[in-house]
Amino acid sequence: MSDSPTVLCAQSDADERTETADALGDAGLAVEEVGSVETLTTALDRSVDCVVTAFDLPDGDGFDVVDAVRSVNPACVVILYTEHAPSDLPRGGPEQVVEYVPRTVPESRERLADVAAMAAAEVTQAAYPVPETESERLSAVQRYDVDQLAAIDAFDRLTALMASHFDIDVAFVGLMDEHEERFVACEGANWRTLAREDTICTHTILSDETMVVEDTHEDPRFAEVDALKQLDIRSYAGVRIADEEGNAIGAVCCTDGEPRRYAQTELDDLQRFADEVEEQLLFRRRLQGDP
Numbered sequence: 086m087s088d089s090p091t092v093l094c095a096q097s098d099a100d101e102r103t104e105t106a107d108a109l110g111d112a113g114l115a116v117e118e119v120g121s122v123e124t125l126t127t128a129l130d131r132s133v134d135c136v137v138t139a140f141d142l143p144d145g146d147g148f149d150v151v152d153a154v155r156s157v158n159p160a161c162v163v164i165l166y167t168e169h170a171p172s173d174l175p176r177g178g179p180e181q182v183v184e185y186v187p188r189t190v191p192e193s194r195e196r197l198a199d200v201a202a203m204a205a206a207e208v209t210q211a212a213y214p215v216p217e218t219e220s221e222r223l224s225a226v227q228r229y230d231v232d233q234l235a236a237i238d239a240f241d242r243l244t245a246l247m248a249s250h251f252d253i254d255v256a257f258v259g260l261m262d263e264h265e266e267r268f269v270a271c272e273g274a275n276w277r278t279l280a281r282e283d284t285i286c287t288h289t290i291l292s293d294e295t296m297v298v299e300d301t302h303e304d305p306r307f308a309e310v311d312a313l314k315q316l317d318i319r320s321y322a323g324v325r326i327a328d329e330e331g332n333a334i335g336a337v338c339c340t341d342g343e344p345r346r347y348a349q350t351e352l353d354d355l356q357r358f359a360d361e362v363e364e365q366l367l368f369r370r371r372l373q374g375d376p
Contacts, residue, residue: 089113089115090113090114090134090135090202090206091116091132091135091205092109092134092136092137093116093119093128093129093133093135093136093138094106094109094117094119094137095120095121095137095139095142096118096120096138096139096142096166097120097139097141097142097143099120102118102120104194105137105166105194108194108195108197108198109137109198109201111198112201112202113202114135114198114201114202114205120143121142121143121144121145122142122144122145122149125138125150125153126153129153129154129158130157130220131157131158131219131220132220133158133161134162134204134205135162135163135164135204136150136154136161136162136163136164137166137197138150138163138164139166140167140169141167147165150163151163162184162204163184164184164185164197164204165185165186166193166197167187167188168188168189184200184204186200213281213284213287214287214288214291216290216291216333218332222261222334223263224332225334226260226262226334228370229260229328229334229366229370237269237270239365240258240269240270240362241270241272243258243270243361244256244257244258244272247272247339247355247358248273248339250354251351251355253273253339253340253345254273254274254340254341254342255272255273255276255318255340255341256272256273256340257270257272257274257276257337257340258270258271258326258338259286260334261281261287261334261335261336262281265278265281266278266279266281266284266286266287266335269335274316279312280312283310283313285298285301285307285313285321285323286323286325286335286336286338289324289325289336290325290335290336292325293325293327295322295352295356296323296324296325296336297321297347297352298321298322299320299344299345299346300320300344301321302319302344317342318342319340319341319342319343319344320340320343320344320345321340322339322347322351322352322355323336323337323339324336324337324355324358324359325359326362326363326366328367336359337358337359337362
């Protein structure tokens with residue numbers, strides 16, 4: 086697989102599409118050509134960093150492309166490359182497109198390639214780390230509807246026990262969705278969701294080792310995260326939870342409003358709590374007939 090940012094190039098005219106793709110390729114981008122909204126939708130996945138599209142396509146228009154991209158990968162940049170001025174577009178509006186490059190300017194393809202390269206580079210520099218198997222991980226998370234699995238009560242009891250056992254402010258079980266962490270049980274606070282870029286757990290799920298942050302104010306990854314300050318998270322310990330294939334689906338965690346160290350015996354106990362969550366999730370999923 087190429088290490089270059091990936092761009093889908095959507096134009097109906099094959100010759101024009103090839104010229105555009107060549108210009109994008111010369112800028113160091115990995116380009117896949119498509120000629121319609123349908124073929125673009127088929128080619129879309131989370132590995133695509135940028136989409137360059139004409140406005141007029143055989144089975145739709147540029148705003149159909151925007152809608153398709155947003156439904157699959159909201160972080161993907163869409164660049165409208167067209168002879169139409171934004172004010173002349175028959176529907177939609179320029180706010181729906183991240184970038185606009187007019188075909189009417191001199192050396193428009195070279196300008197397009199520069200814009201696409203910069204935009205794609207920004208996307209690949211994510212605001213938070215993502216596992217190499219993120220697509221598989223997200224598919225695994227979707228199999229765990231905790232409400233449907235009737236696991237809420239069990240996790241509420243477990244997090245209450247954790248908070249008492251560790252003498253901490255908050256204990257929680259969180260599932261890591263694509264763009265946010267969803268708290269399925271939370272003792273000591275009424276947290277529902279938190280943007281993924283603001284979570285410590287998005288780092289926890291990268292490794293099977295226990296994640297400990299003794300003082301968030303002293304850790305450069307978290308010192309400037311306002312959300313952690315608002316939630317009064319000064320210290321943190323978390324263990325990732327995974328499915329039977331090893332896909333990280335979330336974490337079991339402790340937080341406190343004061344800096345805190347954890348003894349090895351406490352970390353061992355936290356691992357046992359995480360093991361219990363994994364077992365409960367797998368057991369209840371199998372009861373529903375999901376192998």
